[in-house]
Amino acid sequence: MSKLTLAQANQIIASALENARSKGYKPMAVVVIDEHGNTRAVQRDDGASMFRIDIATGKAWGAVAMGSSSRSLAERAAGNPNFFGALASTSGGKFLPQPGAVLIKNAQGEIVGAVGASGGTGDEDEEICIHGVNAAGLDHA
Template sequence: MTELNLEACRRIVQAALAKGVAIGCAPMSAAVLDAGGNVIAFERADDTPPGRFEVARAKAYGAVMLHKGGRAQEALAEARPQVATALGGAFDGKFFPLKGGVLVRNAAGRVLGAVGVTGDSPDNDEACAVAGVEAVEGLVAEP
């Protein structure tokens, strides 16, 4: 796959939410963004707070804008909190530096977009995001 299309993004979201159910997570939300930071797909499970859209989008947005997954963003925020604060301002608040923001790359390593998942612990959010990306042949997740 060379680009993210709507069908692939829907599969990512559905697989991410299904992983959350399978591992016993709280209700999850997932957003998929293209390489320009535009939302292609979003879903939230029943009984999920509406604010989860912004969190899922922000996790993915930071990943795609920095070409760094949530793990690397979290490390940056811990090591250099002033930079994380500045990025939050530069990205109009769409920056949530925790696990659960995962880059989507093609087999050649090119960034196609990112996935943001939220609703449970950062580790579970990340596991669900990775499962979503890995559900689509030819895509590579970078947490």
Template sequence: MSLTLQQASAILTAALAKSKEAGYAPMGIAVLDAAGHLKAFVSEDGASMFRFDIARGKAWGAVGMGVSSRVLGERAKGNPNFFVSLASASEGKFLPQTGAVLIKDADGTLLGAVGASGGTGDEDEAICIAGVEAAGLVVG
């Protein structure tokens, strides 16, 4: 099974709703498929120009390494040279900062990742989790 545009749109809609409900700053949210290709992106009015690159980088790192960006950020603390090398090797697409989670189906199959940028890492992660769960998928 692969991530559908309908699922990606549902993730974005729910994540934006969670952000608005919580009163977070304007967000950029990127949904990537399991190969790291952009499936959908949304940028709220007032979001800065960096939101896309940051949201995509968080999601791209998560899907590429198979863990949330929170886990990657923790791992980076213990091996900073490796993670700087990953960022360089990926031409800057790899960003190990809290704010992205994996998207899985009920069987545990990796479908992709969603990353957000605009708030704190915890805020970004919270809206991603809300989006995945609201779409009837599983957070990885």
């Protein structure tokens, strides 16, 4: 399995933030984690609030932990709030099933990490994550 490199993680973030700025979105934070939930890279835009990194991390961490985009997790959580509340509790608060994170896959279709964003709407956050992953030449799910 090819691993997610630091250069790829930095490219994802740079492209995601550039996309957000070009569209006039609010200041964002973007976090890239590996397939084990370890942080590879993180940036918080000037003016982004102090919670943005934690929220972006929780979205990405949940995506990797469950093998699904955070949008999909949010939809599933609506129908099973007790289970998803328990996941948040047992993960020490690291699990956040809200739109704004996607899985990162290599050319072989293997999950190599996730990217999460926070600062805009869930749709905006997810959009810039997808843009960043595509710009790095990787696939998303």
